[in-house]
Amino acid sequence: LPNLVHLFLQKRYRAIYDYAAADEDEVSFADGDLIVDVQQIDEGWMFGRVERTGQQGMLPANYVEAI
Known part of the structure; x- marks a missing residue:
């Protein structure tokens, strides 16, 4: 349940x-x-996965917005 x-x-x-x-x-x-x-x-960087490509890694936080 916690995973869901x-x-x-x-x-x-x-x-x-x-x-x-x-x-x-x-x-x-x-x-x-x-x-x-x-x-x-940290303030400038996030780690995430690009849904379209499946690739994951570090990305600059100021290039994305929360939805």
């Missing part, structure tokens, strides 16, 4: 710009992509 609750409560984000990964631990995405399974790393 977590699924429904997790925040989803939408990319508001294109981003090309600058390092192997980062993830690329396109404007409009949905980012899921997001964890805040």
